[in-house]
Amino acid sequence: MIRYKDRKSTKLIILHDSHTLPEVCNIEDVPRWAVLAHKQGLKMGLLSIGYHYIIERDGTEVECRPVDQIGSHTPGLNLESVSICLVGGREEIGGIGVDNFTRDQRIKALGRCHQLLQKYPGAKVVGHSEVQRYRRRDTPPCPPIDMDLFREDLKLYAQGIVL
Numbered sequence: 001m002i003r004y005k006d007r008k009s010t011k012l013i014i015l016h017d018s019h020t021l022p023e024v025c026n027i028e029d030v031p032r033w034a035v036l037a038h039k040q041g042l043k044m045g046l047l048s049i050g051y052h053y054i055i056e057r058d059g060t061e062v063e064c065r066p067v068d069q070i071g072s073h074t075p076g077l078n079l080e081s082v083s084i085c086l087v088g089g090r091e092e093i094g095g096i097g098v099d100n101f102t103r104d105q106r107i108k109a110l111g112r113c114h115q116l117l118q119k120y121p122g123a124k125v126v127g128h129s130e131v132q133r134y135r136r137r138d139t140p141p142c143p144p145i146d147m148d149l150f151r152e153d154l155k156l157y158a159q160g161i162v163l
């Protein structure tokens with residue numbers, strides 16, 4: 001197994017989506033995403049999955065890159081961030097981003113973000129498109145999620161409020 005370097009600091013927890021249709025359910029399609037998902041000039045990990053966590057349509061979480069190692073998902077910010085990729089986000093190939101994530105995925109993402117905030121106090125939870133310097137205006141957001149609402153939900157989750 002390839003060993004990547006350990007991260008020295010973790011300031012961001014970055015959410016992504018796989019830009020795939022709802023019928024693409026799980027991680028088996030991930031090597032393909034590495035090439036296709038961000039083909040607008042972003043370089044993803046090609047030797048192994050660059051995300052730390054992938055959350056499949058049924059809410060199953062797959063740990064990919066070990067969490068303390070440097071990921072490959074957000075050029076310029078990989079040295080200081082952990083990544084979570086939700087499977088979904090499109091209703092048609094090449095179409096606009098759609099928040100079509102399942103409730104199970106959302107709950108799992110909130111749980112993982114909550115755990116990571118305990119592990120990395122002071123880190124911020126952000127969407128890829130909120131922080132990527134090279135994003136293009138005509139590129140659909142990654143992930144197509146209302147991140148302000150997600151962060152509000154995260155506060156409620158931390159208080160034990162069931163969403």
Ligand SMILES: [Zn+2]
Pocket residue numbers: 015016017128129142143
């Ligand atoms: Zn992304």
